[in-house]
Amino acid sequence: MEKFLRYGMVGGDIKAFIGGVHRRAIAMDPRAKLVAGAFSIVPELHVQTADAYHIDADRRYDDYKTMAEKESQRPDGIDWVSICTPNFLHYQIAKEFLEHGINVVCEKPLCFTEEEAKELVELAAKKNLVFAMTYTYTGYTMVKLAREMIAKGKIGKIVSMNVEYVQDWLVGSLDPANQKATTLSVWRSDPKYSGISNCIGDIGTHAENLLHYLTGLNIKRIVATTDKYGMALDLNSNMILEYENGVRAGFWCSQVACGHFNGLVARIFGDKGALEWSQEYPDDLLYTPVGEPTETMKRGSSYTKVYEAGNLSRLPVGHPEGLTTAFANIYRNVITTILKKKNGEKLTPADLDFQNAENGLDGVHFIHKAIESAEKGTWVKY
Amino acid sequence: MEKFLRYGMVGGDIKAFIGGVHRRAIAMDPRAKLVAGAFSIVPELHVQTADAYHIDADRRYDDYKTMAEKESQRPDGIDWVSICTPNFLHYQIAKEFLEHGINVVCEKPLCFTEEEAKELVELAAKKNLVFAMTYTYTGYTMVKLAREMIAKGKIGKIVSMNVEYVQDWLVGSLDPANQKATTLSVWRSDPKYSGISNCIGDIGTHAENLLHYLTGLNIKRIVATTDKYGMALDLNSNMILEYENGVRAGFWCSQVACGHFNGLVARIFGDKGALEWSQEYPDDLLYTPVGEPTETMKRGSSYTKVYEAGNLSRLPVGHPEGLTTAFANIYRNVITTILKKKNGEKLTPADLDFQNAENGLDGVHFIHKAIESAEKGTWVKY
């Protein structure tokens, strides 16, 4: 009976943002320990990171291929790898670890083409491996609560939806002078590194994923516009999404919306009520039963305990949990799932409540369909 | 030198909502007095209203035609008529008064067809009469302030917009049982009374008008969906509006959005900053200069006095003004304009800051283009 897991990381050196988030989120759970890594292609950063995390000398790998091979051969090899590299490397690294029989946790987007995505989905299935995607926002307790409320009919039949994910950090790119000068902007707009889309790929996919996670609804048809403002790739996009059952959703993502930082907001309207959740205030969930006042539901409060999701908190009501905890909630389920699989225990739907490679494939499909609609200037079937 | 005006009203009996708003708004200004009316086709309501407002016996008219004729012949005849009837009557009543040389203030929508709208625009021009439309939300001080800030470059070049106008009062119509039973819903969905659109016509036009008022931008192309949920006319609509200069706006209007009452919210994003205004909290205006914190600008505060619009308040900062005052702001300009015309004085742009028949025509055009796009399932040129 295994109680602990070992994990490795590719990318995520100590200067990178998202690698640290993964490590701190996993560290909230005493059941897993970082033991191996290929943290950076810059040798000093790789060494500094390995030092900071006490990685043994023989598990500091110069490249991910060696890491996958060596770890797969050790009796105490890693149980999973967390991939925190730039997006264009996800596919090849994920594939390598899967082929060596190692579970994968991958940042989104999964990869750039649907062919690659399908290959990874099939490879994970064939190898019977866990392939988790860190769609961060599905980890928040109040998102899970909203999902459960919808499933239990608290807002009735869905009739309309609205989602936006808006930021302002690329507003500087609107100035033609910066379009050449800014390394960041150039990188963001280089198809080699960002695929066919910048904004939709980076944040729009989170918004689409969130609506699907909350409601289970699938898109049938889409119309989109993209705004490049002189850059090679999109910085802003408006869409109308038509789901099965004819439900329509307004959709907007932007990286040039002054005053917005990480503004992911989902609103779901049914014939019996409505729900609204905003990422920047993640412990609150606004619920309006039809004909009643809007209620501000608070994570951790007694009245949320009637829901399964209401019992997932680590902190009491009024003590903000934040994004690292949302990440930790994803990893909690991934760790439980991998542990149970190792121990031959039965998995429950609650254990498997994390986004996987199929959701990653959905994201890639979404990007391609949105870009297709914008380029053709028409509705496109999904 | 005239100092006072007399006005009459068609529709707007004491049980009707909007007639009272007009009267209370006008009463905030001592320069005008209600002296005549054809308040209702229900005789008791007509009399009760005339009694309540001290209307002389010879100026209580059974029908608007008589009223137009008689008032146009009196030396002390009304200076304008306010039309507060159901929408399908606007055209014929407005036309009648214009033909009798009487200025008109009309609730929106102006009328149902573009032909009728153009006829009214031309008739008002030919007769050199004022034809004001009470697009309520353009009367709010902070809307005017936002407009002035945009014109003065405070947010730079506009790059993206978002507007919504959402309510919940027809959510009961989603239940098929109610679709037959509810008088209100039936009326709302009867093309005879509502033209070709319910939701877009009733509130969507306000949203479109607000973006135009704020920015001066004109629509070039539009894609829309409408949701009828089993009714004859739309109850919910999503759109993408493409303006000149390629600026896109997400657009949503709904009467079935639980938790929203009169939720008109406009957000305008430029390369130097952003503005956000929400009708339910009309004295606040959110302004984000690029790279700076979001500022909550308050109507009446000292720092708004550098703008012309900052000096329009009737109440000091922190003392809420509300919708009746927005209405009164519209009428203040209408009264000034009519008075100045009577006195042969020169009109300033500030005097003429109210929506007119051309804006009413724009609204009718918008409805038709939106419905056309929804029916064809394509983008349509504007």
Place this chain on the structure above:
Amino acid sequence: MEKFLRYGMVGGDIKAFIGGVHRRAIAMDPRAKLVAGAFSIVPELHVQTADAYHIDADRRYDDYKTMAEKESQRPDGIDWVSICTPNFLHYQIAKEFLEHGINVVCEKPLCFTEEEAKELVELAAKKNLVFAMTYTYTGYTMVKLAREMIAKGKIGKIVSMNVEYVQDWLVGSLDPANQKATTLSVWRSDPKYSGISNCIGDIGTHAENLLHYLTGLNIKRIVATTDKYGMALDLNSNMILEYENGVRAGFWCSQVACGHFNGLVARIFGDKGALEWSQEYPDDLLYTPVGEPTETMKRGSSYTKVYEAGNLSRLPVGHPEGLTTAFANIYRNVITTILKKKNGEKLTPADLDFQNAENGLDGVHFIHKAIESAEKGTWVKY
């Protein structure tokens, strides 16, 4: 059977703030008309105001004494006088009109000493006249709703309260240079014009009045501090109020609190729930039933209609009413009361729902007790 009333005004010229509020509020009700006035001791302002409001030549009075005498002798004399002068004149003007048998509506504070206040209370009672005080905030629909909810036990037994009324407009007085230079500040700090208190007298009394109006509780004991910052009178004050039943309330009023404009906020906590109301967003009322989420109750919504106060709105839910309407709500009851008294009709508690001279006396008592506590540095019995 009388249907209409005539009123006069003392003070309130067209350049003064509060006189216009009174007139616009009264004008929302077609049952009363301004017919007489002594608007200013500055002749030009008096005439301009009388002109603007179409006052007949023989009812434009140079002084309030003449006005009281002449109007009391006319068969069509005014039914009430609204007193909108500076505070130090309230007592003598109110007394004059009462002695001439004319009903009074007076701005707060009623007067400066308890002796004067008691004299006015007794005089009004002896003459059987209406003496209304425009404690503005008691006119808001959601304040009335909160009061009714408390009376109906929706928050159970009250256990704790908190009130604040904070503004920033005298923050400039903190600078010694301005203490001499600013006319306004000097006036505010001159006991001749402001009595023994500036801040407590001007806004603190509103806060105390609001708690009493909401709960019906009476103060038993008080401890207070006042901050003058070098001025002659208080600009800031903290208190603890102890009410009957041992309920304590935190109390704070200030005119030097940057970022606050007219920030009157009351919070009432009971053993079954809590209520919170904030003047700057007056159409919202926050209600938390014990163990349930906080509900944002909206003025005009269907779920408020189960309360009497829920039926007082002039505008539908989501259409902001504002302070002028709160004022109009007070006058609506005053007008109904005076009309019914003229017609010999029976008055209901709803008709009499306005603050009167006794409430004015309470306010004067409160000021004196607060100043006494601050000066002695002890708790004082009330």
Place this chain on the structure above:
Amino acid sequence: MEKFLRYGMVGGDIKAFIGGVHRRAIAMDPRAKLVAGAFSIVPELHVQTADAYHIDADRRYDDYKTMAEKESQRPDGIDWVSICTPNFLHYQIAKEFLEHGINVVCEKPLCFTEEEAKELVELAAKKNLVFAMTYTYTGYTMVKLAREMIAKGKIGKIVSMNVEYVQDWLVGSLDPANQKATTLSVWRSDPKYSGISNCIGDIGTHAENLLHYLTGLNIKRIVATTDKYGMALDLNSNMILEYENGVRAGFWCSQVACGHFNGLVARIFGDKGALEWSQEYPDDLLYTPVGEPTETMKRGSSYTKVYEAGNLSRLPVGHPEGLTTAFANIYRNVITTILKKKNGEKLTPADLDFQNAENGLDGVHFIHKAIESAEKGTWVKY
């Protein structure tokens, strides 16, 4: 040159709330590792916790005395102990570890009497040991930013303050039936376990500490009331605090305020501006420069980077950090300080930015003075 630290814990079994927060907060920093513990006096909980955290068999201690002795003798002994036991045990445990030469991190309150508190302060000084207190809220980035802004004169000279810390979780204690039945309430009201105060001791001290941390001001005089509602100790308290320079602060703490969960809100007003921070939305800081709009400053935003505190974030703007991160910020400084002391490096004020035993002593003093004032019914010197 040491790079890593080892720590132990007394109390904090896996079922306890605060022990887990400490562990997860420390785990955000790879420089420290949990290696020893006396987690519970319940043997099963002790073992379960030790198992979950991989504690070696010889470092699982049945009691804290043995732990202090053994660890102090090991060459790889713990660098500090984190004390997470019930409050009444803090004194004896802290003393024991100090006497064995081990640094201490202690939950607040430090202890119950001022004599004990002084003893611990002196003992830590004599032994040259770090004695940190986890006054959680001083760990938030935006609290540190507010403190720095005040120090740098951004709000000028402080003229008024207001603080509240209100919760609702003991509202059930108001019911006499529950006062006997509820174990929790009984415990909270038993002086053996809670000292002379429940509410002021538990949360009021945080509020007092926060004002002092933000402003550096010291209390001179205090007047307080306490409400017990039939219990042995206070559940609610109002105070006026008078600081040096004559600045007054309104103060309120409560555990019976329906609708509030962990509502710590501080507002500081100066003659050049004001700041407001609310614990439930900790990434926002409201700043109002005099005469300007209120700005919502966001943790992680570019405009905060001009402040030292603006560079402390672990997550970018818009990605909520939450309470665990505030805790981690405290530990980050504690770890740095202990490491530097071990390495003989020079300590900076930034390193020492955590609350210590003297702050703990201040808290004990505050409790005693507040209770004294409430019991005497007078102002008391501090």
